[in-house]
Amino acid sequence: MEDHCFYCHDEVNERFSHGLFIHQNEHVDKALCQDCYKEWLEGMKE
Numbered sequence: 001m002e003d004h005c006f007y008c009h010d011e012v013n014e015r016f017s018h019g020l021f022i023h024q025n026e027h028v029d030k031a032l033c034q035d036c037y038k039e040w041l042e043g044m045k046e
Contacts, residue, residue, distance in 0.1 A: 003031040004031065005031060005032055005033040005036050006030035006031060006032055006036070007032065007033075007036040007039075007040075008033060008035075008036055010033050012031045012032070012033050
């Protein structure tokens, strides 16, 4: 199954999709490519 990255909209294979966001106290799954996932993790560290 293919999906598109939530940030850059590139195609993402399911096995590489990541993403668990907390939005208004709810967990929301979003597909992220490897590069955007790494950037997201870096942002979580700040």
